[in-house]
Amino acid sequence: xxxxxxxxxxxxxxxxxxxxIVQSRENLNLxxxxxxxxxxxxxxxxxxxxxxxxxxxxxxxxEAKPEGYTLSSVADQxxxxxxxxxxxxxxxxxxxxxxxxxxxxxxxxxxxxDPDARSRLVFSFHRPETLEAWNKKAGTLRAGLRxxxxxxxxxxxxxxxxxxxxxxxx
Numbered sequence: 001x002x003x004x005x006x007x008x009x010x011x012x013x014x015x016x017x018x019x020x021i022v023q024s025r026e027n028l029n030l031x032x033x034x035x036x037x038x039x040x041x042x043x044x045x046x047x048x049x050x051x052x053x054x055x056x057x058x059x060x061x062x063e064a065k066p067e068g069y070t071l072s073s074v075a076d077q078x079x080x081x082x083x084x085x086x087x088x089x090x091x092x093x094x095x096x097x098x099x100x101x102x103x104x105x106x107x108x109x110x111x112x113x114d115p116d117a118r119s120r121l122v123f124s125f126h127r128p129e130t131l132e133a134w135n136k137k138a139g140t141l142r143a144g145l146r147x148x149x150x151x152x153x154x155x156x157x158x159x160x161x162x163x164x165x166x167x168x169x170x
Contacts, residue, residue, distance in 0.1 A: 003066030008049065010104025011064050015050070018125040022050075030056040035128025037062070041086050048081040051089075052098065054132045058091035060098030062125075071101040071108045075119040082112060098131055114140050 012022045020037040023029065030036050035054055040047040050062035061081035063074050078099040085091055099110040101119060108119040109126070111134065126134075134140070153161050 003068075004064065007064050007066050007102070007104040011050070011062070011102050014102070014104065014107070015062075015125055019127045019129070020052070020125065033128075034132070041089070043081060043086045044084040045080040048078070051086065052128075052131065054128045054135070056090065058085055058089050058096060059131050059135050060096050060100065061085075062100040062102060065101065065103050067103045067105050069103055071103065071106055072119065074101050075099075075108070075110065077101075078110065078119075079112075082110075097135055098126075100125065111140060113137070115146055 015022050015037045019033075020035045021033045022037045022039065023032070024039050025041060028038060030038075030053055035052065036056075037050045037052055039050055041051050048061040049064035051058055052060035052062065061078055063078040063081065065071065065074055078101050082096040082099045085096055095112065097112050099112070099119070101108045102125075107122055107125065109122040110117055110119040113134070151161070151164060156164075
């Protein structure tokens with residue numbers, strides 16, 4: 001068995017453990033459950049390894065690579081799939097919001113609704129219900145944090161202001 005085939009077997013298992021029904025084009029039934037991961041449907045930029053459908057609407061793509069592959073190098077590839085989904089397939093929005101890169105051992109996730117969106121390591125694929133809820137929201141937690149009002153410093157000591165404003169930049 002080739003390394004990419006082994007990776008796809010692992011990815012199939014990870015998707016199924018997260019509530020996705022993995023299907024091939026020959027056995028396609030988007031009504032079989034809330035979340036369907038469809039293998040290798042062609043798109044204008046080539047076939048993604050998996051297309052993610054939630055309630056029969058396309059919401060994301062998964063790019064699979066063999067174990068040991070540097071996933072940060074394929075983030076642009078999954079981004080292209082997100083920007084150019086298959087023609088004539090119903091999607092929940094224009095360009096897709098969610099993308100994954102995975103070896104079956106490591107998985108990276110990208111939410112294009114985030115400001116300065118980038119792929120980041122996650123423990124598992126998200127459940128279809130989670131992507132459905134996130135897709136309904138206009139923004140993300142990170143976007144909301146950027147819109148917070150400035151800190152009111154009246155009554156705070158300098159060390160308190162410093163602790164609040166430098167948190168996370170250590």
